[in-house]
Amino acid sequence: MLCLISLLVGSQKLSAQAPLFPKNSNYIVENWDNSNGLPQNAVFAMEKDNHGYFWVATEEGLTRIDGYSAKVFDQENYPLMQEQTYYTFYKSKAGIWATGDRSIALLEKNIRKIIDCTGITNDTWIRAVTEIDGGKLLIGTDAGDIHQWENGTFTELEIWKHEFPMEIYSFFQIDSYKLLVGTTRGLYELNLKANTKKLISADSLGVYKIFGTSKEIYIFSPEEGIFQMNKGYEMEKIVPISQIKDINLSSLIVDSDKRIWAGSLQQGLMMINQGQVTRFSYPELKNYTVRKIIKEDNNLFLGTLGKGLLIIKPASVNQPNHEELRNKNVKAIYQSEDSSIWIGTKANGLHQIDGSKVKIWTQKDGLIQDNNTSLASRNGKLYYSSTSGISVIDIQRGKIIEQITEEDGLRSNYVHALFRDSNNRLWILTRKGGIHYLDENDKPQKIKLPEKFDATRFVSALELKNGQLLIGSMNEGILRLEDTVFVDNKRLPLAPGEDVIYSMYEDAENDLWFGTHGGLVLLKGDQIKILGKINGLKSKTVYSITDDGKRGIWISNNFGVQYFSYSEIKKFKESENENVLISSTLYDERLGLPNSETNGLIFPAAIQDYSGKIWIPTVEGVGIINPQTISNSPNDSISFYWDELRIGEEKSDIQGPIRIPEGVRMFQISFNLIDFENPAQYSLFYRIDNENDNWLPIKNQRQLFFNGLKPGDYTLEIKVLRYGEEDKVYSLPIKVSALFFETLTFKIIIGIVAILLLYFILQSYFNKKLKKDLEEKVIQRTSDLSQANEKLKEALEEIENQNIIMKQLTWNHSHLLRAPLTRAMGINHLLINYSKYEGIEKSKEELEKELLESLKQVDEIIKDTHTKSENLTK
Incomplete structure (x- = not known):
């Protein structure tokens, strides 16, 4: 971060200070060197690009500064750079053209382009560059040549021919087609529209620097001094070289008030106004040479040899303009x-x-x-x-x-606090349980207190809106007095040693705040909440609480003065989350406070004067804060830019929505908030899940790291709060690409394959089971058939045997039946055909009887055959 901050008032003569700064105003010096961002402390060139970034060229690389942090561009981190050191800057609509010995870089937020110039720098090097219509470049070399670069091709400028050796030192554009060329052999005009070259000075005049504006052109010659040129190219010497022999020509500039600024090769700065040279220096410069100067409103940027970059700017915290303090x-x-x-x-x-x-x-x-x-x-x-x-x-x-003293009635000579109430009573708070007030005769009167307070130290006081008086103590909490009578005592839930009430404050809702050794304690009705470090408090100890009456409260602590807006205080009061983080702005040495350690255990530890300014005591002087500056400052817009996406060692400029390649789960996104006036005025929060209202704080970094984001579409949001008030939310769409096996298509395919696989598994299972069942059935059936065949064979054999028997039986029965049937038939014939039976010698009755016997005999044979058949079947 920023370092080496000191006040300039009192360390310079008023005569030297008057042309620079408004009378009685305080300024701070902010130093950027190799301890906080620059790779090396020798500054060769510096310029702001079109985004507002401040670029510094050093011997060990380029540095881009946003007012809060620095980013180094060198060959190790950016291999596309062909050189480590760049010497001159030329700003155009495209950006800053930075020239090295044999290459040119285009700087605009990042390095946009590198042009290899080795083809035109054999035995020479680049001295100057300018951009002309169509994005073409003119490049001047130490050998006196001018080359034109267009679409990646170098050609010699046809109209530039020199008959004698010379060196080109600078270009200066008058308009879109006309420019001046400063050389060791005179000043030339080039008309690119008419294709003409004209010498407009003596060829013996060495023109090393052309600077100013198209309306106010100045020429520097190391032999003659500084000239002012009019429209007719007539030159008037305004400062002879004898007065500025120690001038560093590379630092020459003209500010908006037509004053010429330059660094001295020996010490400090010089300012030339209407031909008068004023010299001055800053203690921080010591004997360091100023190589480059940029004057911007009330800010002065000084590039030095050995001290890095110094930024001199108005202080947000002033000090009394009195050396005695x-x-x-x-x-x-x-x-x-x-x-x-x-x-x-x-x-x-x-x-x-x-x-x-x-x-x-x-x-x-x-x-x-x-x-x-x-x-x-x-x-x-x-x-x-x-x-x-x-x-x-x-x-x-x-x-x-x-x-x-004690002789006049004080409990102790050690007086912690004096306080005058609305009734014009003067209260005196001491050690040893002493609460006193001065009566109408200016005599101390002691308040009667319970015996337990006999050894208590009383250190602070507050008169409430209802007229009651609160007395803050060490380790005994708060005592409440009604008129001059003790009413009650309340202890705060603080650890021993933390229960020191340095200050008290009653807000607009009549809630009470206590600055203690254990944080900022809120008493809201009967509920107590403690605003501590986890909620955004910089220091656990709070010495003073001051309401500015317009925007918020100011507290002093061991790290400076911390400002909380009313809206953030309300956020803390209403939040059910004990760890809710609220925004604040810290005023410390970087903004002009004499020392970041403010003083406590004094009363009052801060005051607001009749004009509304807040006076803060520190261990090295008084800081004065004007809250009105907060009301005025948020009118200007915020310069917020997404910077760079980093994946592994690969870096890419963020110019729109970003896509994270397949398989990448770890990446870094950086951003910048450009502010050279007061970077401390911002509080930053971010979230990447729009459905989640949990904003995470961004503390001292300007990059965010992400790891393990699942494939999908996200929106990274950064919320900017200015002096505790929400200003704007910046969004960046992010697409985390999925590997094929992580895509929905793959998942659908996997689902289908899984279903098919399950189907085939089940089918195979059931097929195997069916086959097994069939095989078992076939085996069983085969077994059954085999048994059936055996039985069939046995049955067939039995049938054959029975057939034989039946044949025999049938044959036997046929012979047995034939005789009785024949007889019965014969008898029946006789009975039918013969009426008389004399010749037969038998009567009719006898024949009938004999017929009956024959039929019975047949019947017996049939029954016997049936019986034998049944036995045969069984």
């Missing part, structure tokens, strides 16, 4: 009724600022002690407290008139 360890600050400011110190007594005058009281003047603890006033008297009691000063007469 510089570097003093400041204690209590107070403004009395007559508007004069009273400032106590640790070892240098009391100082009164009344207009442009400073009056000092010390022990030599009758002050009770030089170490101050608190200040207050009443009835034309100023009360100065210390560890030895109180000194009383008659303000009008400017004299110490009395002292108040």
Whole structure:
């Protein structure tokens, strides 16, 4: 970050300061060197590109600065660079053309292009470059040649022919087709439209630098000095070389007030106004040579040899313009009724600022002690407290008139705080349980307190809107008084040692805030919340709380002064999340505070004067903050740019939506917020899931790292808060590409394949099972058939045997039946055909009887045959 910040007022003569800065204003010096961003401390060239980035060329590479951080471009990090060192810059609509010995780089947010010039720099090197119509370049060399570069091709400029040796030092464009060329053998005009060359000075004049504007052109010659040129190319010498022999010609510029600036080869700066040369220096420059200068509004950029880049700019925190207070360890600050400011110190007594005058009281003047603890006033008297009691000063007469000590009724001579309430009572808070007020006779009256407070230290006071008085203590919490009577006591939930109430504040909703050794404590009704480091507090210790009455509150701590807007305070009060992070702006040494360590255990530890300015005591002087500057500053737009995408060692400029290649899960996105006035005014938060309202803080970095994002479309958002108020949200679409096996198509294919595979597995399973079942059935069937065949064989054999038997039986029965049937038939015939049976010798009855016997005999044979058949079947 930024370093080496110091105040300029008091370290320069007023005569040298007046042309630079408004009267009585404070400025800081901001130094960029190889300890905080530059690769090396010798600056050869510097310029702002069209985006607003500030580029610096050094011996070890190029550096791009946004006001908050620096980015180095060298051959190691950017192999496309053909050279490490570039010497001159020329700004055009395309960007900054930076020339090395044998190459040219185009700078615009990043390195846009590298032009290899080795083909035109044999035995020479590049001295100057300019851009003409159509994006063409004219390149001048040390050998005196001019080459034109167009569409990647170099050609010699036809109209430029020189009969004698010369060196080209500079180009200066008058309009789109006419330019001046400064050489060691005179000044030339080139008319590219008419294709003409004209010498407009003596060829003996060495023109090393042409600078200014098209309306105000200046020429520098190391033999003659500085000339001003009119439209007819007539040159008027305005400064002879005898007055500026030590000038560094490469640093010559003209500002908007037509003043010429230059660095001295010996020491410091020189400014030329209407022919008058004024020299001045800054303590930070010491004996370092200034090589380059850019004057921009109230900012002065100085490129040095050995000191890097110095930026001199107005301070956001001013200091009293009094040498008597510089570097003093400041204690209590107070403004009395007559508007004069009273400032106590640790070892240098009391100082009164009344207009442009400073009056000092010390022990030599009758002050009770030089170490101050608190200040207050009443009835034309100023009360100065210390560890030895109180000194009383008659303000009008400017004299110490009395002292108040234990002998006058104080519980202790160690007075922590003095406070005047709305009833014009002056309260005196001491060690050993001492709460006092001065009665109408200016005599201390002690408040009766419970015995447990006999050893308590009382260190702060606040009168509430309802007229009650709160007294802050060390380790005993808050005491509440009604009129002059003790009412009650409340302890805060702080660890031992943290329960020190340095300051108190009642906000617009009548909620109470306590600056303690354990954070900023909020008492909202009966609920207590602690605003600590996890919520955005820079330091656990809070010395003072000051409401500016317009935009927010200011607290002092061990790291400076921290500003919280009302909206952020409200966010903290209403959030149910104890870890909610709120935005703030830190004012420290980088913005002009004499020292980032402010003073505490004094009362008051900060004041707001009648004009609204806030005075902050530090260990090295007083800082004065004007809250009104916050109200005015957010009118200008924010210069926010997405910078670079980095994947592994590969870097690419972000110019639109970005795509992360397949298989990449780790990448880095950088961005910049350009501000050279006050980078501390911004608070940044980001999120990459639009459906999630959880914004994550961006603290001290300007790059975001991502790892493990699943394939898909995202939107990276960065929310910018300015002085705690939301200003704008910047979005960057990001597409994380998927490998083929991560795509939906692949998943569908896998699903289909899985279904088909399952189908084939099931089919195979069921086929195998069916085959097995069939095989078992076939085996069983075969077995059954085999058994059936055996049985069939047995049955066939049995049938054959039975057939044989049947044949025999049939044959036997046929013979047995034949006789009785024949007889029965014969008898029946006789009975039918013969009426008389005399010849037969048998009667009819006998024949019938014999027929019946024959039929019975047949019946018996049939039954016997049937029986035998049944036995045969079984």
